[in-house]
Amino acid sequence: MQQFSIVLVIYLGFVYGPLCAKDYSIVDYGATGDGYTINTLAIQAAIDEASSQGGGRVIIPRGRFVSGTIFLKSKVTLHVTKNAILLGSLSPTDYRRVAKWKALIQANEANNIAISGSGTIDGRGARLSLKIDSLFYASEIDSAYYNLTEKRPKWNIRPQLLHSYKCNNIRITDVTFKNSACWVQTYERCNRVEIIGVKVDSDTYWNNDGIDIVDSKNVRITHCAINAADDGICIKSEDWTRTYFCDSIYIADCTVRSSASAIKFGTSTVSHIRNVVVRNIKVYDTYRSAIAIESMQGGVLENILVEDIVAHNTGNAIFLRIGQIRGAKQPGTLKNITLRRIKVSVPFNRPDYAYEMRGPALPYFHNVLPSSITGILGFPVQNVTLEDITILYPGRGNAAYANMPTNRIGDVPELPYTYPEFSMFGELPAWGLYVRHVEGLTMKNVKIKIKKGDYRPALVLDDVNGLTVEGLKVKGDKKPNLLFMQDVRNFTEVK
Numbered sequence: 001m002q003q004f005s006i007v008l009v010i011y012l013g014f015v016y017g018p019l020c021a022k023d024y025s026i027v028d029y030g031a032t033g034d035g036y037t038i039n040t041l042a043i044q045a046a047i048d049e050a051s052s053q054g055g056g057r058v059i060i061p062r063g064r065f066v067s068g069t070i071f072l073k074s075k076v077t078l079h080v081t082k083n084a085i086l087l088g089s090l091s092p093t094d095y096r097r098v099a100k101w102k103a104l105i106q107a108n109e110a111n112n113i114a115i116s117g118s119g120t121i122d123g124r125g126a127r128l129s130l131k132i133d134s135l136f137y138a139s140e141i142d143s144a145y146y147n148l149t150e151k152r153p154k155w156n157i158r159p160q161l162l163h164s165y166k167c168n169n170i171r172i173t174d175v176t177f178k179n180s181a182c183w184v185q186t187y188e189r190c191n192r193v194e195i196i197g198v199k200v201d202s203d204t205y206w207n208n209d210g211i212d213i214v215d216s217k218n219v220r221i222t223h224c225a226i227n228a229a230d231d232g233i234c235i236k237s238e239d240w241t242r243t244y245f246c247d248s249i250y251i252a253d254c255t256v257r258s259s260a261s262a263i264k265f266g267t268s269t270v271s272h273i274r275n276v277v278v279r280n281i282k283v284y285d286t287y288r289s290a291i292a293i294e295s296m297q298g299g300v301l302e303n304i305l306v307e308d309i310v311a312h313n314t315g316n317a318i319f320l321r322i323g324q325i326r327g328a329k330q331p332g333t334l335k336n337i338t339l340r341r342i343k344v345s346v347p348f349n350r351p352d353y354a355y356e357m358r359g360p361a362l363p364y365f366h367n368v369l370p371s372s373i374t375g376i377l378g379f380p381v382q383n384v385t386l387e388d389i390t391i392l393y394p395g396r397g398n399a400a401y402a403n404m405p406t407n408r409i410g411d412v413p414e415l416p417y418t419y420p421e422f423s424m425f426g427e428l429p430a431w432g433l434y435v436r437h438v439e440g441l442t443m444k445n446v447k448i449k450i451k452k453g454d455y456r457p458a459l460v461l462d463d464v465n466g467l468t469v470e471g472l473k474v475k476g477d478k479k480p481n482l483l484f485m486q487d488v489r490n491f492t493e494v495k
Helices: 040-052 125-137 406-411
Strands: 023-025 034-038 056-060 063-067 076-080 084-088 096-098 101-108 111-116 120-122 160-165 168-173 176-178 185-188 191-196 199-202 211-214 217-222 225-228 233-237 246-258 263-269 273-295 300-322 333-345 371-374 381-393 433-450 459-470 473-475 483-494
Touching: 023 040, 040 056, 040 063, 040 076, 076 084, 101 185, 160 176, 211 217, 211 246, 233 246, 233 273, 263 300, 273 333, 300 381, 371 381, 406 459, 406 483
Parallel strands: 023 056, 034 063, 056 076, 063 084, 076 111, 084 120, 101 160, 111 168, 120 176, 160 185, 168 191, 176 199, 185 211, 191 217, 199 225, 211 233, 217 246, 225 246, 233 263, 246 273, 263 273, 273 300, 300 333, 300 371, 333 381, 371 433, 381 433, 433 459, 433 473, 459 483
Antiparallel strands: 096 101
């Protein structure tokens, strides 16, 4: 199999200019921290003054300061002090849009900006979203902004907490983001972003992604704690011109709890996502995948290293997928993926039962679903290495409950145009790992364990060209079925 190395270049020389030249307290501009007064104009006045004077810190002191959209300007740090809370207004008309997003804090083509402090930015997302919902039924919101099937306002009318668009040199440290109405924070078409020690606590409404990186370069996310009612940390590409794309992203030393997937690449992969390192991540109580890597809209997703992941009580370990959705003219490309030193325990019951916003229940019967690596016919996933992987499954797979034996392997649907999730195929013929349409797969020291028996084999490989296996171990309470292969070419087993 072709070997590769990931060269990750992260620009560490962030230049913030004279951000701390002078402090500007928002109370000096008329802000009142009583939890009721709308302080949008006062906060914006302090930001504008700081920017016009060459930069400085805008201080949000102790108190509860309500605001609509504020615009962060170049060379300004928004400093949220301990015991300070910036509260999102509950009036939908108080929010402004940049590109396609509304947000409490907008940064539009700004340079050398920061948010710091140990205070809290609270969007009061459930209350705000329900207010928007009520406006639709009062005929004050057009049906174009409402999802009639799901009976909730669409994402593009619900504000995020932070949206940074076409900005350079961004530093977000220590602050807590809480209770967003939609995605929590997005960095779109940005360059040189540092997110350090940030806490996300947003299990309050739908689409509460913790951190979204969209078509941005030179990004570092470290020492963050994410509790999100959607994907925890998500990397996307949405630029149809392919002028902007994701490159050189480093994510490390974080904890993630998600009612979707913890670390996710895609689903949007219009342009490219390349040269990404994810390491030392702890995942817990997560509904879907610990690691989901998806190329679905014709873009190229390549050179990805994920290592040192420990996931407890997580619905799925690994999900790699190529597809063709949302009007893409061709399937995506997914290649040069290394996953190593990963330990995952998969529960029998759903892992997010304690969430306020739980993942949607599946509309069919199934036994516990395996990890999977799946391309589509003619568009294989290329060059995948799984090394030092341990996955513990509960077992109890019962053919009388849901049945997909290996003699019906051809009945597993292709579903190239279906939204990707590890559960998308329904019952699968393996309990540990299902692989289809892959070119170049190395499995070294992969251990798959099962607590109780299952009618299916541990691994099923279908249409794989170039398979190398070394140190594969399958363990269970009884001697489990190991491996089923169909149309596997160029197979090498290293003793």
